[in-house]
Amino acid sequence: MSTVTQNAARDPVAIRDGLLCGPLSQLAQVRLAGSKCTNCGETSLGTVKICPNCGRDSVQNIALGNRGVLWSFTIVRHRPPGNYKGPDPFVPFGMGLVELPEGLRVLSPIQCDIDKLKIGLALQFKPYVRHDDDRDVVAFGFEPTQG
Amino acid sequence: MSDVVIIGAGMHPFGRIDKTYEEIGADAASAALRDAGIEWSQIQAAYLSRMYLPATSGARILRRLGSTDMSITDIEAACASGGAALRQGVLAIRSGEVDLVMVLGCEKMPRGFMDPSMIYSPWQIELGMSLNPAYWSMRAQRHIYEYGTTELQIAKVAYKNHKNSVHNPYAMYRKEFSLEEILNSPPVCDPIRRLEICAPDDGAAAVVIASAKRARELGASGKAINIAACCHTIARYSADFRCPADSMSATANNPGPTEVTGKQAYERAGLGPKDIDCFEVQDTDAFCEIEIYEALGLCPLGEGGKLIDEGKTDIGGDMPVNMSGGLISKGEPVGASHLGQVVEIVTQLRGQAGPRQVANAKVGLAHVLGAGGNCAVTIMQR
Ligand SMILES: [Zn+2]
Numbered sequence: 360m361s362t363v364t365q366n367a368a369r370d371p372v373a374i375r376d377g378l379l380c381g382p383l384s385q386l387a388q389v390r391l392a393g394s395k396c397t398n399c400g401e402t403s404l405g406t407v408k409i410c411p412n413c414g415r416d417s418v419q420n421i422a423l424g425n426r427g428v429l430w431s432f433t434i435v436r437h438r439p440p441g442n443y444k445g446p447d448p449f450v451p452f453g454m455g456l457v458e459l460p461e462g463l464r465v466l467s468p469i470q471c472d473i474d475k476l477k478i479g480l481a482l483q484f485k486p487y488v489r490h491d492d493d494r495d496v497v498a499f500g501f502e503p504t505q506g
Numbered sequence: 507m508s509d510v511v512i513i514g515a516g517m518h519p520f521g522r523i524d525k526t527y528e529e530i531g532a533d534a535a536s537a538a539l540r541d542a543g544i545e546w547s548q549i550q551a552a553y554l555s556r557m558y559l560p561a562t563s564g565a566r567i568l569r570r571l572g573s574t575d576m577s578i579t580d581i582e583a584a585c586a587s588g589g590a591a592l593r594q595g596v597l598a599i600r601s602g603e604v605d606l607v608m609v610l611g612c613e614k615m616p617r618g619f620m621d622p623s624m625i626y627s628p629w630q631i632e633l634g635m636s637l638n639p640a641y642w643s644m645r646a647q648r649h650i651y652e653y654g655t656t657e658l659q660i661a662k663v664a665y666k667n668h669k670n671s672v673h674n675p676y677a678m679y680r681k682e683f684s685l686e687e688i689l690n691s692p693p694v695c696d697p698i699r700r701l702e703i704c705a706p707d708d709g710a711a712a713v714v715i716a717s718a719k720r721a722r723e724l725g726a727s728g729k730a731i732n733i734a735a736c737c738h739t740i741a742r743y744s745a746d747f748r749c750p751a752d753s754m755s756a757t758a759n760n761p762g763p764t765e766v767t768g769k770q771a772y773e774r775a776g777l778g779p780k781d782i783d784c785f786e787v788q789d790t791d792a793f794c795e796i797e798i799y800e801a802l803g804l805c806p807l808g809e810g811g812k813l814i815d816e817g818k819t820d821i822g823g824d825m826p827v828n829m830s831g832g833l834i835s836k837g838e839p840v841g842a843s844h845l846g847q848v849v850e851i852v853t854q855l856r857g858q859a860g861p862r863q864v865a866n867a868k869v870g871l872a873h874v875l876g877a878g879g880n881c882a883v884t885i886m887q888r
Contacts (some may be wrong), residue, residue, distance in 0.1 A: 375629040401743075404753040412743040412758065430756075431651070433643035434696040439634040441622040454640055456747070462757040464747075468633055478651045498633060 371488055371495040377406035379486065380422050383497045389486040390422035391499070393461060402461040423465070425484035426504065427457040430464050432476050444489060444498075457482055457501050468500040475503065510596045511721050511730035512713045512886065514542025515852040517845075520709030520836040521678040523614070527559055527708070531567035531612035534710035534842075538608065539571075542714040542726065546571040549714070550604035552578045555591035555611040556841035558624070567612060583738060585788065586874045587611065588711075588844025589882020590738045595715050605720040609713050611846070613839035615706035625877050626750045638877075639703055639791060641749045643695040646793035650697065653808035655796060657697050661688040662814045663792035664702040664834055670821060671831025673861040676846070678707050678837040702792035707837030711845035713852070731852050734775035734869075734885040739767045741879020749877055763881035764801035764873065771871070771883040772803075779803035782885070783867040784854050785825065786847035788875040789832040795819075798873060799827070802883075821862060829854060829862045844882055847872035855888040 373379040380392040395402045396410035398417040403410065406420050432455030439445075445452065453469035453476045469476060470485060482501040489496045516537025518530045531554070539546055546568075554564030564578040583590035588611040595609040622636035630636055649655045665685050671677040683701055691701040721730045741748070745760035761769075772778055779802055787802070789795040796810035804825050805813045813819060819827040830836060830850040833843060851870035853859045868888055875881045 374632065375627065378629070401755055401758060403755075412755070431644040431648040433640045433647060433698075434693070435634060435637055435640055436693050436695060437637070439622070439631070439636045441626075441631045441636060442628065443634050443636070444632040445634050452634065454635060454644075456644060456754065458756050462755065463753055464756050465753045466635055466751065468635070478647070496632075498629075500633075 369495045371497045374496050374498045378404070379497060379499070380420070386486050386488070386497070389497060390425055391465060391484065393421045393423040393463065394418040395421050395461070402463045404463060404465055421461070423463065424460045427459045427482050427501065429469065429476070429478055429480040429482055430456040430458040431478060432469060434473050434476065470500040470502040509718050510599045510715055510733045511718055512733060512848070512852055513716050513721050513724065513726040513730050514538045514544070514714035515712070515849045516541050517676050517711040517849045518709055519676045520707055520839055520842070520846065523708040527563065527612055527614040528567045528570060530614065530708060530710045531610055532570040534612065534712040535568060535571060535608060535610050538712035538714050544606070544714065544724065548606055549576065549608045550606050551576055551598055552608040552610065553591040553594050554578065554580045555587040555609070555845060556580055556613055557582050557584060557587055558613055558615055558840065563612070564610070567610065584878055584880040585790070585838070585840055585843065585876020586738055586880035586882040587841045588848070589736065589874055589884060592713070592845070592848065592884060593736045593738050593882070596733055596736050599715065599717050605717040607715050609715060609845065610710065611712070611842035611844060612710040613841040614708045615839055630750060630752065637695060638749050639698055640695040641747065642791040642794055643698045645747065645797065646697055646791070649793065649797065653811070655811040657689065658685070659811035659814050660697065660702060660792045660796065661685055663789065663795045664688050666814070666820060667789055667828050667832040667834045668701070670829055670862055671835030674830050674835070677831045677835040679835045698791045698793060702834070704790050704833035704838045707839050709837070709839035709842045709846065711842050711849045713845060713848055729856065731855050732887045734777065734887045735771040736884045737767050737770045737774065738880070738882040739763055739770065740881070742766070746879035748879055762801055763879045764798055764875055767881040767883045768802045768873070771885050775885040775887070777869065777885060782825070782869050782871045784829060784851065784864040784870045785827045785873070786830060786832070786850050786870070787827055787873040789828055789834050790838065790876070792834065795827065795832070798875070802871070802873065821864060826864045829859065829864060844872060844874045844884070847874070848884055848886070851886050855886060
């Protein structure tokens with residue numbers, strides 16, 4: 360680790376290794392990372408070496424599509440326990456499974472008015488930078504598609 | 507016919523208990539021994555089901571009953587820990603190495619929502635995707651969308667279980683609530699409400715199991731309950747969306763863990779859902795019970811709501827479910843919950859359940875399901 364010089368802007372890190380792809384400093388190009396298995400055809404979330412379905416290592420790393428549809432959802436009405444990094448004081452928020460064109464449903468916070476949540480809602484991927492005390496983190500949610 | 511039988515069952519009431527886990531566990535173990543009419547020194551192996559207790563808790567609890575050098579093992583499989591532990595006991599007896607075994611479930615849980623770091627990764631916690639009820643609720647929301655299940659039907663499950671609990675001295679909450687009170691209770695994670703979910707708590711339950719031959723030698727055959735099947739599985743690939751899953755396949759079509767484990771248990775017991783007189787199932791939330799009706803074959807897929815509407819799962823119905831009041835009333839001391847269900851079924855099959863007794867119950871089924879798609883089903887027969 361470099362201990363001497365630091366750029367004024369800190370290089371952001373992904374909220375979890377292997378979950379995002381694309382240059383983290385250019386949010387418009389960031390996507391969820393996926394792994395497509397050439398043996399069984401299943402696509403899974405994140406960069407993996409072994410297919411979680413068939414156990415083969417025949418996986419290709421891909422970028423997942425940035426548009427999807429809300430498959431199911433809930434509204435979280437209480438502050439989640441532990442190291443939750445959302446607004447303080449707590450604001451109820453939507454969370455749902457977003458179905459992507461690759462045949463995968465990804466769990467994500469849904470950033471919209473909670474009254475607008477409904478199954479079938481068209482959504483787009485929304486990466487953002489979260490400024491933690493010690494680092495900048497690229498986190499994500501989904502939001503309704505614009506227009 | 508089964509070769510392993512339950513000859514003793516005992517329980518410490520579930521609730522917020524002002525005792526150490528060692529005391530709670532030892533109380534349940536002693537109750538099971540008393541019920542079996544045997545001494546602790548006769549037991550040859552013991553298994554403890556637990557999730558939130560420290561290392562080697564089984565030995566720490568059971569040494570209170572007297573010094574021993576036998577194998578005592580802790581077993582953990584999330585909400586299905588009790589089924590996994592009972593299965594180990596059954597397998598140990600079937601192996602022929604031992605013929606008299608104690609299986610104990612015990613838990614003392616932290617208050618409020620469970621510690622998320624036990625189950626979730628740091629990034630899931632940071633994004634707020636670390637409330638177990640949120641996962642249950644998304645299943646409910648989709649079921650409502652696909653099958654027209656209603657929030658009233660979900661509330662009816664909670665109504666039934668709270669109502670049954672009034673007669674169960676081992677339940678944490680023993681209060682009947684009106685449908686209106688349930689529907690007016692605040693949502694925790696929409697559409698699931700406060701009076702429709704279970705709370706973590708403390709408790710213990712235990713059984714003494716024996717080979718059929720040993721039970722005869724002990725003169726315990728008369729009250730023995732056969733373990734017709736005891737199965738534990740985990741969810742196949744993408745077969746169950748439950749915490750801490752971060753995604754699921756939209757293309758894989760694997761049967762869920764309750765369906766798989768239930769089928770395995772029915773086959774081993776040589777029985778089907780129509781042969782079962784009473785059920786205790788995982789009602790972590792009221793919707794979950796509806797889903798389990800369908801997965802255990804009590805009704806076709808999508809018709810779980812209709813089943814509760816028709817009152818079929820009431821104590822006086824064709825297929826009573828959660829006579830004990832379920833986890834909604836008892837709370838969920840994770841490691842103890844399945845053994846608590848087993849004790850309830852044993853009580854029912856002996857005809858000792860008092861006002862919550864199912865008339866002439868001969869066969870009962872206990873089911874648990876939880877994190878990682880851990881599922882266990884035990885079928886018992888008198
Ligand atoms: Zn594969």
